[in-house]
Amino acid sequence: MAELGDRVLARLRRRDPDALRAIVEEHARPLYRAARGMGFTTEEAEDLAQDVFVTCLESLDRFEGRSQIGTWLFGILHHKAQERRRSRSRDDLNDPIDAAFEAQFDSRGSWIRPPTAPDRAVSAREARESIRECLEGLPPLQREVFHLRQVEDLPAADVGNVLAQTVTHIGVLLHRARMRLRACLEGKGWTSSS
Numbered sequence: 001m002a003e004l005g006d007r008v009l010a011r012l013r014r015r016d017p018d019a020l021r022a023i024v025e026e027h028a029r030p031l032y033r034a035a036r037g038m039g040f041t042t043e044e045a046e047d048l049a050q051d052v053f054v055t056c057l058e059s060l061d062r063f064e065g066r067s068q069i070g071t072w073l074f075g076i077l078h079h080k081a082q083e084r085r086r087s088r089s090r091d092d093l094n095d096p097i098d099a100a101f102e103a104q105f106d107s108r109g110s111w112i113r114p115p116t117a118p119d120r121a122v123s124a125r126e127a128r129e130s131i132r133e134c135l136e137g138l139p140p141l142q143r144e145v146f147h148l149r150q151v152e153d154l155p156a157a158d159v160g161n162v163l164a165q166t167v168t169h170i171g172v173l174l175h176r177a178r179m180r181l182r183a184c185l186e187g188k189g190w191t192s193s194s
Helices: 006-013 017-037 042-062 069-093 096-102 118-136 140-151 156-163 167-187
Strands: none
Touching (some): 017 042, 017 069, 042 069, 118 140, 156 167
16 A cells, blocks of 8 residues: 555545555554654543544545555644644643642732641641540540530530430539540640640
8 A cells, every 4th residue: 555546546535445454454553653752641642543534534535646555644634643742731630630729819919828837737637636536535435425515516415315314414524525525636736835
């Protein structure tokens, strides 16, 4: 198929399946390898090679046969690769991460809400872990009372109804939970600032 004669070109223009299959069989691998050599991923290279053959079919009537079919197909590949790179460049310019990053600054370039300092973030994470460990160390009923009263902010009467305890006993359990939590946190090096 190196030389493209008038008969072969006529068969291609008629979309003769055997002639088209021969072109694909001869040029698919070299086109794929060339696309890979241009730096495209496996999937992109496969897509590009397929795009070349689609364009070939669409424009066979305009192909004059003055060059070899392989040369023409590689020219199509070159144009498809440029289109793909331009498209990728446009996508890179409109990267959503850029918009998300820019949304963190005002018109003067100052932080809208400054990020948490690393030492504060580490300190908060350590405090959260210490509190979790101390809460897990509470007896189950005290932990449940503490959670319902302090976290869920339920009234003592509601907590008493939920746990089938008197309001007075709920107060005692909450007091004991607080005392144990304080002792546990102080034991871990956390002291109250008040």
